[in-house]
Amino acid sequence: MNPYTNTVGGEWYRQRLTGTMFCVIGVFMVLIGRLFYLQVMEGEEYRRLSENNCIRLQRIAAPRGGIYDRHGVLLADNRPSFDLSIVLKDAEPLADTVKKLARYTGIPEKEIFEKIQKGKRGGAYKPVLLKEDIGRDMLAVIEANHFDLPGIAVDFKPRRQYMHGRTASHLLGYLGEINEEELKSGNYPEVRGGELVGKYGIEKSGGPFLRGRKGGRQVEVNARGQVVRVLDIVDAVPGHNLYLTIDLRLQQAAEVLLSGKVGALVALEPDSGKVIAMASMPGFDQNRFIKGISYPDWNALISNPDRPLENKAVQGEYPPASTYKIVTALAGLEEGVADLKSTAFCPGYYRFGDRIFRCWRRGGHGTVNVTGALAVSCDVYFYQLGQKLGVDRLAEYARACGLGAPTGIDLPHESAGLIPTALWKKKRTGVPWQKGETLSIAIGQGYNLVTPLQMAVLTAAVANGGTLYRPALLEKAVSAGGETVKAFEKEIIGSIPVRPEHLEIVKRGLWEVVNGSRGTARLARIEHVDISGKTGTAQVISRKKGDRSYSKKLADRHKPHAWFVAYGSKGEKKIAVAVIIEHGEHGSGTAAPIARDFIRAALLGQYPRQSENEIKATGE
Amino acid sequence: MFDRRLIQHFDWGLLLLTIMLCSLGLTVLSSAVSGSNSSFQKIFFLKQWIWYGAGGLVMSLFFLVDYKYMDRWAYVIYGGSVLLLLAVLFLGKTAGGSRRWLAMGPFTLQPSEVVKIAVIIVLARCFSRRMKSGGLGFRDLFLPFVLVLIPFVLIVKQPDLGTGMVVLLIAGSMTLFVKIEKRTFVFLLIIAAIAAGSGWFFLKEYQKQRIMTFLNPDRDPLGAGYHIIQSKIAIGSGQISGKGFYRGTQNILSFLPEQHTDFIFSVLAEEWGFAGSVLLHLLFMILIVWGLNIAYHCRNAFATILAVGSCAMIFWQAVINLGMVMGLMPVVGVPLPLISYGGSSVLTIMICIGILMNVSMRRFVSE
Numbered sequence: 001m002n003p004y005t006n007t008v009g010g011e012w013y014r015q016r017l018t019g020t021m022f023c024v025i026g027v028f029m030v031l032i033g034r035l036f037y038l039q040v041m042e043g044e045e046y047r048r049l050s051e052n053n054c055i056r057l058q059r060i061a062a063p064r065g066g067i068y069d070r071h072g073v074l075l076a077d078n079r080p081s082f083d084l085s086i087v088l089k090d091a092e093p094l095a096d097t098v099k100k101l102a103r104y105t106g107i108p109e110k111e112i113f114e115k116i117q118k119g120k121r122g123g124a125y126k127p128v129l130l131k132e133d134i135g136r137d138m139l140a141v142i143e144a145n146h147f148d149l150p151g152i153a154v155d156f157k158p159r160r161q162y163m164h165g166r167t168a169s170h171l172l173g174y175l176g177e178i179n180e181e182e183l184k185s186g187n188y189p190e191v192r193g194g195e196l197v198g199k200y201g202i203e204k205s206g207g208p209f210l211r212g213r214k215g216g217r218q219v220e221v222n223a224r225g226q227v228v229r230v231l232d233i234v235d236a237v238p239g240h241n242l243y244l245t246i247d248l249r250l251q252q253a254a255e256v257l258l259s260g261k262v263g264a265l266v267a268l269e270p271d272s273g274k275v276i277a278m279a280s281m282p283g284f285d286q287n288r289f290i291k292g293i294s295y296p297d298w299n300a301l302i303s304n305p306d307r308p309l310e311n312k313a314v315q316g317e318y319p320p321a322s323t324y325k326i327v328t329a330l331a332g333l334e335e336g337v338a339d340l341k342s343t344a345f346c347p348g349y350y351r352f353g354d355r356i357f358r359c360w361r362r363g364g365h366g367t368v369n370v371t372g373a374l375a376v377s378c379d380v381y382f383y384q385l386g387q388k389l390g391v392d393r394l395a396e397y398a399r400a401c402g403l404g405a406p407t408g409i410d411l412p413h414e415s416a417g418l419i420p421t422a423l424w425k426k427k428r429t430g431v432p433w434q435k436g437e438t439l440s441i442a443i444g445q446g447y448n449l450v451t452p453l454q455m456a457v458l459t460a461a462v463a464n465g466g467t468l469y470r471p472a473l474l475e476k477a478v479s480a481g482g483e484t485v486k487a488f489e490k491e492i493i494g495s496i497p498v499r500p501e502h503l504e505i506v507k508r509g510l511w512e513v514v515n516g517s518r519g520t521a522r523l524a525r526i527e528h529v530d531i532s533g534k535t536g537t538a539q540v541i542s543r544k545k546g547d548r549s550y551s552k553k554l555a556d557r558h559k560p561h562a563w564f565v566a567y568g569s570k571g572e573k574k575i576a577v578a579v580i581i582e583h584g585e586h587g588s589g590t591a592a593p594i595a596r597d598f599i600r601a602a603l604l605g606q607y608p609r610q611s612e613n614e615i616k617a618t619g620e
Numbered sequence: 621m622f623d624r625r626l627i628q629h630f631d632w633g634l635l636l637l638t639i640m641l642c643s644l645g646l647t648v649l650s651s652a653v654s655g656s657n658s659s660f661q662k663i664f665f666l667k668q669w670i671w672y673g674a675g676g677l678v679m680s681l682f683f684l685v686d687y688k689y690m691d692r693w694a695y696v697i698y699g700g701s702v703l704l705l706l707a708v709l710f711l712g713k714t715a716g717g718s719r720r721w722l723a724m725g726p727f728t729l730q731p732s733e734v735v736k737i738a739v740i741i742v743l744a745r746c747f748s749r750r751m752k753s754g755g756l757g758f759r760d761l762f763l764p765f766v767l768v769l770i771p772f773v774l775i776v777k778q779p780d781l782g783t784g785m786v787v788l789l790i791a792g793s794m795t796l797f798v799k800i801e802k803r804t805f806v807f808l809l810i811i812a813a814i815a816a817g818s819g820w821f822f823l824k825e826y827q828k829q830r831i832m833t834f835l836n837p838d839r840d841p842l843g844a845g846y847h848i849i850q851s852k853i854a855i856g857s858g859q860i861s862g863k864g865f866y867r868g869t870q871n872i873l874s875f876l877p878e879q880h881t882d883f884i885f886s887v888l889a890e891e892w893g894f895a896g897s898v899l900l901h902l903l904f905m906i907l908i909v910w911g912l913n914i915a916y917h918c919r920n921a922f923a924t925i926l927a928v929g930s931c932a933m934i935f936w937q938a939v940i941n942l943g944m945v946m947g948l949m950p951v952v953g954v955p956l957p958l959i960s961y962g963g964s965s966v967l968t969i970m971i972c973i974g975i976l977m978n979v980s981m982r983r984f985v986s987e
Contacts, residue, residue: 017916021909027939028905032898034946038856039894046856
């Protein structure tokens with residue numbers, strides 16, 4: 001049968017069509033009935049509303065959630081502020097109103113007209129912003145002369161305030177006007193142009209919690225722009241309060257210890273991954289961002305060679321230097337190329353082919369085993385270990401230890417670092433891997449790059465027996481009504497892939513770094529606290545000898561970075577710390593004492609002494 | 621061979637109705653864009669002329685080509701438009717947080733509009749092979765169900781819930797028209813109720829929020845809720861005779877949102893009053909009843925269902941849009957057929973009318 005000739009049999013579908021027609025006519029009658037109601041019965045009322053054009057829409061900003069430290073100490077809050085604006089339609093006669101306004105407020109007439117000129121494209125009914133955040137004096141004058149100033153409106157708006165100046169500036173971040181790209185991204189569904197969103201730090205990553213939902217008010221106004229009647233109101237929903245895992249006093253202690261230096265300190269709770277403190281120096285003053293930072297200020301911040309806007313703890317990438325020997329030792333033990341008994345002799349250098357690789361100690365360390373090599377940070381021992389392991393096996397362990405990939409902390413712009421493999425180099429540069437490069441890698445130089453946070457996570461894992469936790473900043477998010485919306489849960493992101501006995505050997509080596517008779521970080525000892533750690537001195541650039549233009553300043557810039565990673569405990573209290581000081585020369589001399597003083601504050605409650613003024617002076 | 625009877629049977633009445641609606645559309649659009657001084661908006665008016673012209677061409681194509689070819693090529697047409705939908709998911713232009721458009725030179729194409737036509741054609745083919753006086757059973761419904769589900773999911777993913785709903789409504793109307801077995805129908809209703817209930821239970825909180833906002837736009841007082849009150853003021857203030865052409869104040873002062881697209885009826889109602897609004901409603905009503913009458917006189921199963929599907933599409937879009945601007949329905953981005961500005965919308969409605977003309981002038985074929 002040709003389906004095309006398939007015809008409709010019988011008359012039943014005609015009945016259905018007739019029924020459908022009546023349905024259609026019925027629906028249109030309902031619509032026309034609605035028209036009758038709107039246009040004929042209620043028409044007059046709507047005509048009145050439209051002629052006066054008296055419906056105004058007012059936004060009710062949602063107060064942004066506060067930010068607290070782990071003990072509930074307030075870090076960021078809102079304060080009331082008032083914005084001055086004008087509705088052109090209601091401000092007639094305009095020249096007159098502006099003249100009076102200028103007289104009452106002291107804002108020059110010219111400036112007001114300029115603002116109006118710029119803002120009037122939105123239509124005669126949209127308020128044009130004249131001045132943000134007016135002072136209480138101006139507010140009082142305007143309120144008192146309200147009847148003399150038609151069309152002038154003062155809007156209340158909560159504004160951000162950071163309670164502790166520059167403290168934790170990178171961590172808390174700042175707000176800024178939403179940009180085109182963010183508007184298009186779809187991540188800010190309820191935010192409109194001109195509104196503020198988190199741009200950096202917790203303000204950005206915690207934005208969905210902090211933001212809340214704005215409300216609105218439909219009001220009827222009279223001819224002078226004053227509200228006669230509120231037609232509809234939907235209240236704003238305030239944002240959630242965030243409680244961070246950081247401890248404000250320890251955060252301040254870290255910043256005091258780092259002041260005047262360029263670098264970062266990260267401290268974690270080894271058994272949960274909670275960040276106790278995260279400091280990066282130099283910092284900036286978040287309060288300057290609130291009203292929109294000025295161009296020169298911004299320029300000064302971004303052209304500063306010490307990168308004050310960068311959170312070095314998560315964005316800074318540094319060669320791990322000798323701290324990387326933890327990874328090399330773990331890999332060597334687990335792969336069976338080293339054990340407690342096997343030793344190497346260090347005469348101060350290591351000959352590889354026709355090249356000489358030096359140990360940091362010219363005179364050499366003599367015969368050392370793995371714990372001894374860690375304690376004295378003997379390069380020669382680790383050159384040999386690296387050579388036996390090869391770059392790719394070493395990279396596998398480094399990655400398993402959380403290096404070379406972002407840790408997943410809730411902060412924007414986290415860097416991944418870099419753990420090189422032979423394949424990576426071939427792809428990147430086209431040149432095959434050179435065996436000698438493996439030696440540099442084994443002591444944490446060469447292409448290796450890590451962030452201080454990654455080193456802190458690794459150090460914490462060594463301390464807790466091998467578990468890598470995702471570093472966490474959020475203790476809990478609490479709604480304005482006091483309900484906990486989200487609570488901290490520890491999250492395992494990996495584990496150090498070695499047997500417990502091998503980890504124990506490395507831990508003994510790290511203990512000797514601080515407590516052994518030849519340890520490189522004997523400076524870091526504290527009475528009553530058990531500390532283990534590892535120093536590192538990261539070469540920045542190979543120094544060209546005889547270069548005449550080599551100034552003192554440049555010489556400072558070429559000094560190696562100083563590392564110290566450590567963990568310590570006193571009773572139940574445990575902590576893991578990573579410190580880097582850019583161009584600090586030696587890990588043992590510069591970074592280790594800072595870590596020590598921080599641990600002393602954290603575990604013994606002995607805080608470093610430095611007055612507020614000094615922080616301000618040196619933090620710039 | 622070309623049949624002379626085709627010309628004799630040409631549906632002049634339907635053409636006249638279409639021309640009247642288009643003229644009305646252009647008139648209102650010229651007023652809607654007059655409020656703005658920017659040449660950017662004036663361009664809408666010129667573009668709409670082009671769209672009507674292009675629509676006329678596409679319409680001719682759809683009534684000149686015998687509908688038996690639509691029947692024959694139904695699955696190819698359907699497959700092609702689903703491919704377009706897939707393309708938009710990967711290559712589409714993003715605007716307002718959703719991917720709906722494919723760029724084609726200076727114009728953009730909205731594949732979800734094209735897919736509505738494809739669904740009508742493929743369902744007509746599907747049902748014409750299955751329909752029986754007792755109604756469709758489960759087995760008959762399976763294929764149509766899948767054929768509708770695929771484009772629906774793709775459209776909702778864009779996300780464009782409004783168009784997705786229109787597709788469902790069209791498909792639902794067509795299915796109900798060809799009749800479902802009573803037992804099956806009752807069973808389906810129960811299944812749907814259970815699915816909706818348990819689905820709600822499994823949804824995440826934010827998904828529930830999104831659905832709630834869709835159903836009740838007053839939750840966003842500055843967005844959709846505001847539009848509705850302004851739209852109601854505009855319509856109501858037209859009273860019986862309207863404020864007069866070009867005299868609408870709500871529109872001129874840019875109170876109305878998107879006055880040239882979804883809210884264009886508010887402009888018409890304000891300027892032309894109850895008289896003009898009723899005229900527009902009657903035009904739409906006559907157009908749809910006219911289309912159903914064409915189906916009534918057709919003896920071919922495929923063509924009958926095709927005509928019913930085309931009518932369903934015009935009907936639902938008109939009713940949803942009018943109901944929305946009058947505050948009877950939630951705010952869904954559905955344009956008013958032939959009146960709202962927008963190429964894809966004009967083209968698809970013109971295609972529907974072309975299909976109706978096609979069926980109308982070939983009704984002698986099986987007589």
